[in-house]
Amino acid sequence: MPNTEVTIGSLKLKNPVLTASGTFGYGDEVKELVDGSKLGGIITKSLSLKPRDGNAPNRIVETSGGMLNSIGLANIGVRAFIEQKLPYLRELDTVIIANIAASTLDEYCEVLSLLEHENGIDGYEINVSCPNVKEGGLNFGTNCDMIAEITRRLRPLTTKPLIIKLTPNVTHIADFARSAELAGADAISCVNTFVGMAIDIRTKKPKLSTVTGGLSGPAIKPLALAKVYEASQAVNIPVIGIGGIMTWEDAIEFLLAGATAIQVGTANFIDPTAGVKIADGIKSYCEKSNIASVTELIGALDAKRDNSILSSWL
Ligand SMILES: Cc1cc2nc3c(=O)[nH]c(=O)nc-3n(C[C@H](O)[C@H](O)[C@H](O)COP(=O)(O)O)c2cc1C
DSSP: OOOOOOTTEEEESSSSSEETTSSTTSSGTTTTTTGGGGGGGOOOOOSSSSSSSOSSSEEEEEEEEEEEEEOOOOOHHHHHIIIIIHHHHHSSEEEEEEOOOSSHHHHHHHHEEEEEEEOOOOOOEEEEETTSSSSHHHHHHHHHHHHHHHHHHHHOOOOOOOEEEEOSSSHHHHHHHHHHHHTOOOOEEEEEOOEEEEETTEEEEEEEEETTEEEGGGEEEEEEEEEEHHHHOOOOOOOOEESSSOOOOHHHEEEEEEEEEEEEEEEHOOOOHHHHHHHHHHHHHHHHHOEEEEEEETOOOOOGGGGGGGGGGG
C-alpha cells in the first residue's frame, strides 16, 4: 500500500488532493454527493469580513476548454461562515483550510483573527490574486512588496500554516513566490485564474458584466504547470499546484513539476467527486509503479535545469 501522505508546513494531508476555493462552496453543499473525508483537504470559498453579493450577472461564461468567471468573491461573510458552515466542516475527517479575501491589510488581519478563535480550521489560504474585484485583488497580487507586507502582518497572528495564493498574471512568478517565502509564508498556492474575456459578436458586447474575468479549466493547464515549475524552482517552501487539473494524470504532472499537493477547481462543476477520483488515481498509479510514497514524485521531473529557458529568470 503506497503512502499517500504529504506535508504542508505543520499540516499532514492524507493525500495530496485539495478542493480549490470557490469551486466546492463551503463543503456542505455537496455533502450528499461527495465523501469529503476522502480528500486531502477542503479549501473554503474566499471569506471576507462582511457578506458580499459579488458582481452583477452575467458572471459565468463557458469557453473552449474552460470557463470565465467574474463572481467577485460573493460570500456569506466570516461571521455567518463560523455560525452556519464551520460546525459541519469541523466534524469532517479531513483538513479544513479557510481562504481569506480582503480589500485592506487590516481586513485580512481581522478575518484571520476571528477564525483563529474557532476550532476546526487547520490553516489559511490568503487570496491576493482575484482578477475580478476592484479593491484588493490583483492590485495586491501583482505587487511583490504588498505580498510581503500582507504575509508579514498575518504571520504573528497564527501558528497554523499560512498559504499565499498567487496570481499567474505576472511575468516572473518566482519573484512573488520568493516574497511570500521571505516574509514567512509556509506554502504558496499556484495559481489563481488568468485574466480573460469573451465577446458576443451579435450584440458586440462583452459576455461578462465586468468585461474581463478569470479563466480556469483545462485551457490553462499548460500555463499553470509552467508557473508551478518556475515557482517551485525558486522557493524551499511547498508549492500547491492549481490550474486545469481534471484527471489523476494531470495531478501527477503537477507533482512532477514540483507541487507538493494540488487543488481541483473547475472539474468540481462537472463532477463534484473529481477530487476523490483523482486521489484514488494517484494511489493506484503509485501502486502500479512501485512507488512507496507519493512524496517520491514531488519535483521528480527528469529535465536538466540548464536547458530550461525559465532558469534565466530564477
Ligand atoms: C467559479 C469560480 C469561483 C472561484 N472563486 C474563488 C475564490 O473565492 N477564491 C479564490 O482564491 N479562488 C477562487 N477561484 C479560483 C480557483 O480556486 C482556482 O484557483 C482556479 O479556478 C484555477 O483552477 P482550475 O483550473 O482547476 O479551476 C474560483 C474559480 C472559479 C471557477
